[in-house]
Amino acid sequence: MALTENEVELIKSSWKPAEDDPKKYAVLLFKMLFTKYPEYPKLFSDFSDVDVANIESDKRVLRHALKVLNAITGVVHLLGDPEKMNDIVETLEQMARGHLRRQIGLDKFENLGHVLIEFICQVNDFKCPASVTVPESTDSTAPNKTTNGGADDNAQQTAASIDASDLVKSWTKLYSVILDIVKKESASTPSKLIDLPTASSMDDDI
Numbered sequence: 001m002a003l004t005e006n007e008v009e010l011i012k013s014s015w016k017p018a019e020d021d022p023k024k025y026a027v028l029l030f031k032m033l034f035t036k037y038p039e040y041p042k043l044f045s046d047f048s049d050v051d052v053a054n055i056e057s058d059k060r061v062l063r064h065a066l067k068v069l070n071a072i073t074g075v076v077h078l079l080g081d082p083e084k085m086n087d088i089v090e091t092l093e094q095m096a097r098g099h100l101r102r103q104i105g106l107d108k109f110e111n112l113g114h115v116l117i118e119f120i121c122q123v124n125d126f127k128c129p130a131s132v133t134v135p136e137s138t139d140s141t142a143p144n145k146t147t148n149g150g151a152d153d154n155a156q157q158t159a160a161s162i163d164a165s166d167l168v169k170s171w172t173k174l175y176s177v178i179l180d181i182v183k184k185e186s187a188s189t190p191s192k193l194i195d196l197p198t199a200s201s202m203d204d205d206i
Protein backbone atom coordinates (compact mmCIF):
# COMPACT_ATOMS: atom_id res chain seq x y z
CA MET A 1 0.00 0.00 0.00
CA ALA A 2 1.61 3.19 -1.09
CA LEU A 3 -0.68 6.07 -0.27
CA THR A 4 0.21 9.54 -1.44
CA GLU A 5 0.13 12.45 0.99
CA ASN A 6 -3.03 13.65 -0.65
CA GLU A 7 -4.69 10.25 -0.22
CA VAL A 8 -3.71 10.11 3.45
CA GLU A 9 -5.18 13.58 3.91
CA LEU A 10 -8.41 12.55 2.20
CA ILE A 11 -8.72 9.41 4.32
CA LYS A 12 -8.10 11.21 7.58
CA SER A 13 -10.46 14.10 6.88
CA SER A 14 -13.22 11.82 5.58
CA TRP A 15 -12.96 9.55 8.65
CA LYS A 16 -13.08 12.46 11.10
CA PRO A 17 -16.89 12.42 11.58
CA ALA A 18 -16.78 8.68 12.42
CA GLU A 19 -13.87 9.19 14.77
CA ASP A 20 -15.59 12.07 16.55
CA ASP A 21 -18.90 10.27 17.06
CA PRO A 22 -18.10 6.54 16.94
CA LYS A 23 -21.41 5.31 18.36
CA LYS A 24 -23.54 7.19 15.88
CA TYR A 25 -21.47 6.16 12.90
CA ALA A 26 -20.88 2.57 14.01
CA VAL A 27 -24.64 2.13 14.07
CA LEU A 28 -25.00 3.77 10.67
CA LEU A 29 -22.33 1.50 9.15
CA PHE A 30 -24.04 -1.61 10.47
CA LYS A 31 -27.47 -0.38 9.50
CA MET A 32 -26.17 -0.04 5.95
CA LEU A 33 -24.46 -3.47 6.14
CA PHE A 34 -27.54 -5.26 7.44
CA THR A 35 -29.83 -3.45 5.00
CA LYS A 36 -27.70 -4.52 2.04
CA TYR A 37 -27.06 -8.01 3.42
CA PRO A 38 -30.17 -8.88 5.46
CA GLU A 39 -28.84 -12.39 6.08
CA TYR A 40 -25.86 -11.09 8.09
CA PRO A 41 -27.56 -10.56 11.46
CA LYS A 42 -28.14 -14.31 11.50
CA LEU A 43 -24.37 -14.83 11.60
CA PHE A 44 -24.37 -13.44 15.09
CA SER A 45 -25.48 -15.76 17.82
CA ASP A 46 -27.62 -13.06 19.37
CA PHE A 47 -28.35 -10.76 16.49
CA SER A 48 -30.83 -12.96 14.62
CA ASP A 49 -33.79 -11.04 16.00
CA VAL A 50 -32.31 -7.65 15.17
CA ASP A 51 -34.77 -5.08 13.94
CA VAL A 52 -32.61 -3.30 11.37
CA ALA A 53 -34.83 -0.22 11.46
CA ASN A 54 -34.13 0.20 15.17
CA ILE A 55 -30.61 -1.05 15.61
CA GLU A 56 -29.66 2.20 17.33
CA SER A 57 -31.19 0.84 20.49
CA ASP A 58 -29.57 -2.60 20.21
CA LYS A 59 -26.55 -2.77 22.49
CA ARG A 60 -25.39 -6.08 21.00
CA VAL A 61 -25.14 -4.57 17.54
CA LEU A 62 -23.49 -1.45 18.91
CA ARG A 63 -20.84 -3.51 20.66
CA HIS A 64 -19.69 -5.27 17.52
CA ALA A 65 -20.17 -2.23 15.29
CA LEU A 66 -17.93 -0.19 17.58
CA LYS A 67 -15.21 -2.84 17.40
CA VAL A 68 -15.28 -2.65 13.63
CA LEU A 69 -15.29 1.14 13.60
CA ASN A 70 -12.49 1.35 16.16
CA ALA A 71 -10.41 -1.13 14.19
CA ILE A 72 -10.74 1.08 11.14
CA THR A 73 -9.86 4.14 13.23
CA GLY A 74 -6.78 2.23 14.38
CA VAL A 75 -5.75 1.60 10.79
CA VAL A 76 -6.37 5.26 9.89
CA HIS A 77 -4.22 6.36 12.85
CA LEU A 78 -1.49 4.04 11.74
CA LEU A 79 -1.10 6.19 8.66
CA GLY A 80 0.37 8.85 10.88
CA ASP A 81 2.36 6.46 13.04
CA PRO A 82 4.08 3.75 11.01
CA GLU A 83 5.80 2.41 14.14
CA LYS A 84 2.44 1.03 15.29
CA MET A 85 2.03 -0.92 12.06
CA ASN A 86 3.05 -4.25 13.62
CA ASP A 87 0.60 -3.89 16.52
CA ILE A 88 -2.28 -3.15 14.21
CA VAL A 89 -1.40 -5.95 11.82
CA GLU A 90 -1.18 -8.42 14.71
CA THR A 91 -4.56 -7.31 16.04
CA LEU A 92 -6.13 -7.63 12.62
CA GLU A 93 -4.59 -11.08 12.11
CA GLN A 94 -6.13 -12.28 15.38
CA MET A 95 -9.44 -10.71 14.41
CA ALA A 96 -9.32 -12.41 11.00
CA ARG A 97 -8.53 -15.80 12.58
CA GLY A 98 -11.44 -15.42 15.02
CA HIS A 99 -13.80 -14.71 12.15
CA LEU A 100 -12.46 -17.45 9.89
CA ARG A 101 -13.10 -19.97 12.67
CA ARG A 102 -16.72 -18.89 12.38
CA GLN A 103 -16.57 -19.20 8.62
CA ILE A 104 -16.75 -15.44 8.18
CA GLY A 105 -14.28 -15.15 5.36
CA LEU A 106 -12.96 -12.88 2.66
CA ASP A 107 -16.30 -12.50 0.85
CA LYS A 108 -17.94 -10.99 3.91
CA PHE A 109 -15.01 -8.69 4.58
CA GLU A 110 -15.16 -7.59 0.94
CA ASN A 111 -18.86 -6.89 1.30
CA LEU A 112 -18.16 -4.86 4.42
CA GLY A 113 -15.64 -2.97 2.29
CA HIS A 114 -18.27 -2.18 -0.37
CA VAL A 115 -20.56 -0.84 2.31
CA LEU A 116 -17.71 1.06 3.95
CA ILE A 117 -17.08 2.94 0.70
CA GLU A 118 -20.76 3.84 0.40
CA PHE A 119 -20.71 4.85 4.06
CA ILE A 120 -17.70 7.16 3.55
CA CYS A 121 -19.40 8.80 0.58
CA GLN A 122 -22.64 9.24 2.50
CA VAL A 123 -21.01 10.60 5.65
CA ASN A 124 -19.11 13.14 3.58
CA ASP A 125 -22.05 14.04 1.36
CA PHE A 126 -20.38 12.77 -1.75
CA LYS A 127 -22.04 10.98 -4.60
CA CYS A 128 -20.13 7.79 -5.22
CA PRO A 129 -18.83 7.63 -8.77
CA ALA A 130 -20.87 5.42 -11.08
CA SER A 131 -18.27 2.74 -11.42
CA VAL A 132 -15.31 2.31 -9.16
CA THR A 133 -13.04 -0.49 -8.10
CA VAL A 134 -14.24 -1.73 -4.77
CA PRO A 135 -12.00 -2.87 -1.94
CA GLU A 136 -10.31 -5.92 -3.19
CA SER A 137 -7.47 -8.08 -2.13
CA THR A 138 -4.33 -7.03 -3.95
CA ASP A 139 -4.21 -10.50 -5.46
CA SER A 140 -3.79 -9.70 -9.12
CA THR A 141 -5.57 -12.90 -10.11
CA ALA A 142 -8.78 -11.83 -8.38
CA PRO A 143 -11.40 -10.42 -10.74
CA ASN A 144 -12.02 -6.69 -10.54
CA LYS A 145 -15.42 -5.80 -9.23
CA THR A 146 -17.30 -2.58 -9.69
CA THR A 147 -20.05 -0.96 -7.72
CA ASN A 148 -22.72 1.46 -8.64
CA GLY A 149 -22.86 3.82 -5.74
CA GLY A 150 -25.79 5.86 -6.96
CA ALA A 151 -24.73 8.13 -9.79
CA ASP A 152 -26.23 6.41 -12.82
CA ASP A 153 -25.31 8.93 -15.42
CA ASN A 154 -21.64 9.63 -15.99
CA ALA A 155 -22.60 12.85 -17.70
CA GLN A 156 -23.99 14.08 -14.42
CA GLN A 157 -20.69 13.71 -12.65
CA THR A 158 -19.58 16.96 -11.17
CA ALA A 159 -16.33 18.21 -9.73
CA ALA A 160 -17.52 16.80 -6.40
CA SER A 161 -17.78 13.31 -7.85
CA ILE A 162 -14.23 13.56 -9.14
CA ASP A 163 -13.16 14.23 -5.55
CA ALA A 164 -15.34 11.31 -4.51
CA SER A 165 -13.50 9.15 -6.98
CA ASP A 166 -10.18 10.08 -5.34
CA LEU A 167 -11.73 9.40 -1.97
CA VAL A 168 -12.95 5.99 -3.06
CA LYS A 169 -9.58 5.09 -4.54
CA SER A 170 -7.80 6.12 -1.35
CA TRP A 171 -10.12 4.09 0.87
CA THR A 172 -9.92 1.15 -1.49
CA LYS A 173 -6.16 1.11 -1.08
CA LEU A 174 -6.40 1.39 2.69
CA TYR A 175 -9.06 -1.27 3.14
CA SER A 176 -7.00 -3.64 1.02
CA VAL A 177 -4.69 -3.89 4.04
CA ILE A 178 -7.51 -5.58 5.98
CA LEU A 179 -8.49 -7.73 3.00
CA ASP A 180 -4.92 -8.87 2.48
CA ILE A 181 -4.66 -9.91 6.11
CA VAL A 182 -7.94 -11.85 5.94
CA LYS A 183 -6.79 -13.45 2.72
CA LYS A 184 -3.42 -14.44 4.15
CA GLU A 185 -5.07 -15.88 7.26
CA SER A 186 -7.65 -17.79 5.21
CA ALA A 187 -4.84 -19.45 3.33
CA SER A 188 -3.31 -20.66 6.59
CA THR A 189 -6.49 -21.43 8.58
CA PRO A 190 -7.63 -25.02 7.98
CA SER A 191 -11.19 -24.87 6.66
CA LYS A 192 -12.26 -27.79 8.86
CA LEU A 193 -11.20 -26.03 12.04
CA ILE A 194 -14.55 -24.67 13.02
CA ASP A 195 -14.72 -23.98 16.67
CA LEU A 196 -17.14 -21.29 17.58
CA PRO A 197 -15.61 -19.12 20.26
CA THR A 198 -17.86 -17.22 22.57
CA ALA A 199 -17.97 -13.45 22.22
CA SER A 200 -15.83 -13.12 25.34
CA SER A 201 -13.20 -15.57 24.14
CA MET A 202 -13.01 -13.64 20.88
CA ASP A 203 -12.60 -10.48 22.90
CA ASP A 204 -9.53 -12.05 24.43
CA ASP A 205 -8.32 -12.86 20.95
CA ILE A 206 -8.80 -9.31 19.81
Ligand code: HEM
Binds near residue numbers: 099178
Ligand atom coordinates in the same frame (compact mmCIF):
# COMPACT_ATOMS: atom_id res chain seq x y z
C1 HEM B 1 -12.77 -4.83 10.34
C2 HEM B 1 -13.73 -5.71 10.45
C3 HEM B 1 -14.17 -6.39 11.72
C4 HEM B 1 -13.73 -6.26 13.01
C5 HEM B 1 -12.63 -5.37 13.55
C6 HEM B 1 -14.51 -7.16 13.82
C7 HEM B 1 -14.35 -7.33 15.19
C8 HEM B 1 -14.96 -8.31 15.94
C9 HEM B 1 -14.67 -8.62 17.32
C10 HEM B 1 -13.68 -7.88 18.17
C11 HEM B 1 -15.45 -9.66 17.67
C12 HEM B 1 -15.48 -10.43 19.03
C13 HEM B 1 -16.12 -9.75 20.10
C14 HEM B 1 -17.54 -9.38 19.88
O1 HEM B 1 -18.41 -10.27 19.76
O2 HEM B 1 -17.82 -8.17 19.86
C15 HEM B 1 -16.25 -10.00 16.54
C16 HEM B 1 -17.19 -10.98 16.53
C17 HEM B 1 -17.98 -11.29 15.45
N1 HEM B 1 -17.94 -10.68 14.22
FE1 HEM B 1 -16.70 -9.22 13.61
N2 HEM B 1 -15.42 -7.79 13.02
C18 HEM B 1 -15.24 -7.36 11.73
C19 HEM B 1 -15.95 -7.75 10.62
C20 HEM B 1 -16.98 -8.63 10.64
C21 HEM B 1 -17.77 -9.00 9.50
C22 HEM B 1 -17.55 -8.48 8.07
C23 HEM B 1 -18.71 -9.86 9.93
C24 HEM B 1 -19.82 -10.53 9.18
C25 HEM B 1 -20.47 -9.98 8.20
C26 HEM B 1 -18.48 -10.07 11.33
C27 HEM B 1 -19.20 -10.92 12.12
C28 HEM B 1 -18.90 -11.25 13.42
C29 HEM B 1 -19.60 -12.27 14.20
C30 HEM B 1 -20.75 -13.13 13.71
C31 HEM B 1 -19.02 -12.29 15.47
C32 HEM B 1 -19.42 -13.15 16.66
C33 HEM B 1 -20.32 -12.36 17.56
C34 HEM B 1 -21.33 -13.20 18.32
O3 HEM B 1 -21.93 -14.08 17.74
O4 HEM B 1 -21.53 -12.91 19.49
N3 HEM B 1 -17.44 -9.29 11.73
N4 HEM B 1 -15.91 -9.18 15.50
